[in-house]
Amino acid sequence: MSFRKRNITLSQSGVPNTPSPPKPIPSPGIRPSPVSGTQITSTGTASLDKLLAVGGLALGSSLVIEEEGTTDFSSSLLRCFAAEGVLQGHAVFVVAPEGSMILPGEVEEKGSRGKSREAEEKMKIAWRYERLGAFEGRDRGVPQRQPGALPAGDSDPPALETTSFCHAYDLTKRLSIPPTNIPLTYLSPAQSLSEISPFNQIISTLTTYLISNPQTPTRLLIPSLLSPLFYPPSSSQPHHVLNFIHSLRSLLRITPALTIMISWPLALYPRTLPLTRWVETLLDGVILLQPFPHAYSIESEPTTPTSGGNAKDDEKMQGLLKVLKAPVLSERGVGVGGLGVGNGEDMAFAVGRKRFIIRPFHLPPVEGEEETATTTEEKKKAKDLEF
Structure with missing residues (x-):
């Protein structure tokens, strides 16, 4: 008895393969x-983004900037935070008088126009060479791509322009808000003397x-909270302040697209008050600015200054910066310096005419040490010259 193989197709009872949903933009x-x-989203200050553990301010978190004395260095951080939100198309709410928040202008790169022209010329040259190589491709039987057509397998054109994560700002300039972006929205507390x-x-x-x-990235700025002005x-x-902070915490947990930055004047409400301690406990991150005395300034390690700026003005540190509390985003306790900045080092800040900088703080060498170092170097050189 011979056996014959029968090609029997088995019916598959199952759910047909459905196309995967498109990835959200x-x-x-x-x-x-x-x-x-x-x-994460950027704070508008590149050095502050590096200081925070995750490379920026995490969505659904809050940051309070405390400042000692009567200076107003924290306003520069808040202005850059608001300007970054406007340029990125985020919704920005400011609890301040109408028109009081002056946004810094964006720094224009010198080589951007030259680079764009060079890129256009390179593209033109590439198209010319492609046309010249058409005869060689026909001889080999290679299909030629028409000018403007996409290569095989690509259904979407490549993105020509990518928005940067953090922009550079010039504090001496003023930002002109594009008409397509969302303008600032000012909020004001009730000025009544009632119990409400x-x-x-x-x-x-x-x-x-x-x-x-719910999906729109939103930024809330509260400069000089509880200022009598x-x-x-x-x-x-x-009971009013703590209820307000608790309400902000609930909004952060409900809508993860919200970020909050607050400045707290320690000259009016020092850290010895229980109210200040409660605010530090309820908010996610706390940064302390300790400005140096007015007549005191110290030069840190030299760096390249901004275009048109004075190197000496940019290098002078104007105070110490301490991260008292960082948002803990996981069970491992992601804290400060996750990207290699501020790991156990004292940090200092400087607000020049054009930017806000955060750098490691180093004391300059004592004058006596400099003299001894120079003398030892001279002695070594003299010994090398002796035969």
Whole structure:
């Protein structure tokens, strides 16, 4: 009895392969952290992004900048934070008087125009050589690509322009907001003297916007919280302030696209007060600015100054910067210096005419040490010259 192989097709009972959904387009100014993979956004200051563990400010986190004395260095950080949000197309809310936030202008690169012209010329030369090589390709039987056509397997054109994660700003210039971008939205606390919290209107406005736009990256700036120039006397009551901070924490947990930056004047509310300690505990990150005395300045390691700036002015450190608390984004406790900056070193800051810089702080050598070093070097040279 002979056996014959029968080609029987078995019916597959299963769900047909459905095409995978398209990947969501990433929002401008947001990228995954190279350290932890969490979504981060830039603070507008490149040195501050490097100091934070994840390479920027994580979405859904808050940062408070405390400053000692009567200076206002923290306003430069807040202005850069707001300008970065405007250029990236984020929604920016400012709790301040109308028009009080002056945004710094973007630094224009000198070689950008020259590079674009060179790229255009290179593209023209490439197209010419491709046309010249058409005869050689026909002889070999290689299919030629028409000018302007995409190579095989590519259905989407390559992105020609990529938005940078962090822009450079000039504090002496003023940013002109493009008409396509979202302008700043100013919020103000209630100025009534009643028992109602003056922060209720701010929370209600933010909640309404975040519910209607949950996926839009949003930035909230609160310069000089509880300053008597803008806030009523009742706003400094602990139950009003702490309820306001708790409401902000709930908004951060509900809408992960929100980031908050606050400046806290220690001259009015020092760290010895329980209210300041509670604010530090409730917020995710705390940075302390300790300016040097007015007549004191120290030069740090020389770096390349900005275009048109004075090197001596850029190198003078104007105070110490301490990270008292960093947002813990995982069980491993990602803290400060995750990208190789600020690992156990004292950090200093400088606000020049054109930028805000954060660098490691080093004391200069004592004059006596310099003299001894020069004498020892001269002796070594003299010994080398002797025969």
